[in-house]
Amino acid sequence: MAEVSVTEQERPDRDRADDAVIATRGLTKRYRGGQLAVDGLDLTVPAGSVFGFLGPNGSGKTTTIRMLMGLIEPTSGSARVLGLPMPRASRAVLPRVGALIEGPALYGFLSGRDNLLRYDAADPTADPRTRRERVAAALDRVGLAAAGGKKAKAYSLGMKQRLGLAAALLQPRRLLVLDEPTNGLDPQGMREIRSLVRELASDGTTVFLSSHLLDEIEQVCTHAAVMAQGRLITQGAVADLAAGARGRLVVTTPDAGEAARVLKEQGAADVVVDGDRVTAEPPERDLAEVNAALVAARVRVRGFGLERASLEDAFVALTGEGFDVAG
Amino acid sequence: MSRADVRGEPVGESEGAAPSAVPEPGTARAPGPLWSLGLLRSELLTTFRRWRTLALLGVLAAVPVLVGIAVKIETSDGSPVGGGGGGGQGPAFISQVSNNGLFLVFTALAATLPFFLPMAIGVVAGDAIAGESSAGTLRYLLVAPAGRSRLLLTKYATVIAFCLAATLVVVVSALAVGALLFPVGDLITISGTRITYAEGLGRALLIALVVAASLVGIAALGLFVSTLTGSGIAAMATTVGLLITVQILDQIPQLDALQPYFFSHYWLSFADVMREPVYWDDLVKNLGLQALYAAVFGSAAWARFTTKDITA
Ligand SMILES: Nc1ncnc2c1ncn2[C@@H]1O[C@H](COP(=O)(O)OP(=O)(O)O)[C@@H](O)[C@H]1O
Numbered sequence: 001m002a003e004v005s006v007t008e009q010e011r012p013d014r015d016r017a018d019d020a021v022i023a024t025r026g027l028t029k030r031y032r033g034g035q036l037a038v039d040g041l042d043l044t045v046p047a048g049s050v051f052g053f054l055g056p057n058g059s060g061k062t063t064t065i066r067m068l069m070g071l072i073e074p075t076s077g078s079a080r081v082l083g084l085p086m087p088r089a090s091r092a093v094l095p096r097v098g099a100l101i102e103g104p105a106l107y108g109f110l111s112g113r114d115n116l117l118r119y120d121a122a123d124p125t126a127d128p129r130t131r132r133e134r135v136a137a138a139l140d141r142v143g144l145a146a147a148g149g150k151k152a153k154a155y156s157l158g159m160k161q162r163l164g165l166a167a168a169l170l171q172p173r174r175l176l177v178l179d180e181p182t183n184g185l186d187p188q189g190m191r192e193i194r195s196l197v198r199e200l201a202s203d204g205t206t207v208f209l210s211s212h213l214l215d216e217i218e219q220v221c222t223h224a225a226v227m228a229q230g231r232l233i234t235q236g237a238v239a240d241l242a243a244g245a246r247g248r249l250v251v252t253t254p255d256a257g258e259a260a261r262v263l264k265e266q267g268a269a270d271v272v273v274d275g276d277r278v279t280a281e282p283p284e285r286d287l288a289e290v291n292a293a294l295v296a297a298r299v300r301v302r303g304f305g306l307e308r309a310s311l312e313d314a315f316v317a318l319t320g321e322g323f324d325v326a327g
Numbered sequence: 328m329s330r331a332d333v334r335g336e337p338v339g340e341s342e343g344a345a346p347s348a349v350p351e352p353g354t355a356r357a358p359g360p361l362w363s364l365g366l367l368r369s370e371l372l373t374t375f376r377r378w379r380t381l382a383l384l385g386v387l388a389a390v391p392v393l394v395g396i397a398v399k400i401e402t403s404d405g406s407p408v409g410g411g412g413g414g415g416q417g418p419a420f421i422s423q424v425s426n427n428g429l430f431l432v433f434t435a436l437a438a439t440l441p442f443f444l445p446m447a448i449g450v451v452a453g454d455a456i457a458g459e460s461s462a463g464t465l466r467y468l469l470v471a472p473a474g475r476s477r478l479l480l481t482k483y484a485t486v487i488a489f490c491l492a493a494t495l496v497v498v499v500s501a502l503a504v505g506a507l508l509f510p511v512g513d514l515i516t517i518s519g520t521r522i523t524y525a526e527g528l529g530r531a532l533l534i535a536l537v538v539a540a541s542l543v544g545i546a547a548l549g550l551f552v553s554t555l556t557g558s559g560i561a562a563m564a565t566t567v568g569l570l571i572t573v574q575i576l577d578q579i580p581q582l583d584a585l586q587p588y589f590f591s592h593y594w595l596s597f598a599d600v601m602r603e604p605v606y607w608d609d610l611v612k613n614l615g616l617q618a619l620y621a622a623v624f625g626s627a628a629w630a631r632f633t634t635k636d637i638t639a
């Protein structure tokens with residue numbers, strides 16, 4: 001990318017970070033109360049990705065986003081967004097970034113449309129001559145065209161969330177930062193936001209999406225990073241992360257006891273019998289052999305297969321704990 | 328310059344090494360030179376569309392009406408209004424109102440300047456940053472990115488505009504009520520000379536400007552307080568509390584060494600505009616003091632706001 005010119009010498013690992021839309025190094029934030037909210041974060045968000053930033057409540061997602069957007073000063077470490085240092089280059093970076101941070105915030109006494117006009121007027125690069133059209137287009141995009149004239153205080157939570165998204169879409173952006181964009185939405189609203197995110201990503205916008213919902217990240221993201229208690233636990237392509245945790249062998253059979261015995265014999269570990277379902281960690285050998293052995297032992301097999309590991313399995317494997325822990 | 332406002336490295340579309348074939352989405356257009364005016368316009372529209380702002384202006388418009396009616400009732404039997412109470416230690420404009428409606432302007436300003444006017448300014452200034460912060464809208468203005476220095480300057484300009492608007496509301500209301508209830512015509516200055524009604528109007532306008540300028544100090548103080556807290560209510564209450572405290576301290580004789588530095592100390596000097604010739608000493612002291620407050624608390628607000636963590 002062209003805009004890294006000034007900074008090559010600061011970047012030893014240019015190759016990896018070259019196409020990074022967000023790159024942080026040792027990013028740390030200790031709040032004034034002493035709370036260490038983010039601890040030595042090394043995050044790399046590749047261009048064009050839909051990047052899931054996953055972590056339970058209180059794990060430091062919003063704090064990281066505030067630092068990336070120049071709202072708070074890191075205690076130590078550095079962050080680059082679109083190749084430029086933040087918060088130093090706020091003026092050059094932020095017009096090309098749309099953000100929804102910790103939920104929408106609106107002027108209740110203004111209409112939805114006037115809210116967007118105000119936010120657009122705060123952007124020095126926004127052309128006032130095209131303001132009205134762009135506001136109308138953004139309202140349309142999030143499905144608020146009909147409600148644009150209504151006072152924002154009369155909006156439902158879902159409508160507020162949409163208006164917040166519309167504010168992030170007032171201009172074409174290179175990066176969208178969405179902090180828990182589906183919070184407080186009903187399932188239908190969640191689906192709509194997700195399909196909007198996919199649509200935006202297919203236009204080439206990089207999307208950085210924080211969430212505490214595993215399935216949300218699995219559904220829409222190409223890449224993910226996992227946070228727990230302010231630390232980055234892992235990051236990478238979603239497929240690789242899930243592959244990191246091995247899938248489980250699942251056998252469905254009326255002869256569960258016998259099946260469990262055969263599986264153990266075949267080298268499967270952690271065999272669990274649950275009704276007519278027997279699950280186990282698959283052994284190293286060819287699974288076709290395992291199936292043949294079951295049949296040879298006259299086990300009546302109804303179903304035999306590998307269940308793909310989910311991101312949740314990966315998370316549990318990585319942290320050794322459940323996902324609902326707050327930091 | 329603050330960390331948030333320093334322009335980053337040039338965004339290198341011009342760099343020869345990497346010609347981009349596809350026009351990049353979100354390539355920033357250079358800001359127009361008048362962009363700050365657009366932000367100011369938006370700020371003014373937003374401020375003057377808050378019903379709180381309109382309510383404050385409504386209260387200020389009502390004061391001359393009440394004073395006018397009270398004077399009318401009291402003088403309906405032909406007796407003059409009792410000696411010079413009206414505006415605290417202010418001059419005895421009120422006794423002249425029944426002779427000339429124009430004096431209602433001076434009376435109303437003398438009545439509102441000690442408290443109503445500065446309280447309205449304190450509310451608007453205190454709310455300026457803290458209110459946006461507690462509503463959460465501040466973070467969206469900053470990531471737009473409005474720029475911290477520019478946003479603060481825009482806020483201050485808007486509060487000053489409100490000072491002027493608030494003063495003019497009192498003046499216009501007083502002019503209208505005065506003309507409606509009382510005779511108008513040539514008037515007698517404090518020095519006893521006679522001036523025409525037109526010249527009197529000119530003096531009234533000058534006084535309005537002086538009164539508006541008198542509020543510049545508390546506006547800066549309120550803006551500073553506004554950068555200290557994340558609660559709009561707390562900032563408004565603190566500013567108004569400071570106003571009341573200073574007004575009380577200004578009455579305590581033991582503090583007379585300090586009193587010339589209180590922002591309210593020379594407020595009622597606007598009456599000197601009604602002398603012939605105009606007596607400038609205290610007027611100039613007042614304006615100087617307001618400029619000092621604006622400089623000191625404006626800088627403090629800037630230092631605070633440009634380095635502050637925005638977590639709300
Ligand atoms: N303004 C603040 N002052 C002090 N501590 C804070 C502040 N904001 C967040 N924290 C703390 O920092 C940690 C991370 O919070 P946050 O970044 O909001 O997490 P998440 O967005 O992942 O839920 C939490 O322990 C939270 O209590």
Ligand SMILES: [Mg+2]
Pocket residue numbers: 058061062063102179180
């Ligand atoms: Mg959060």
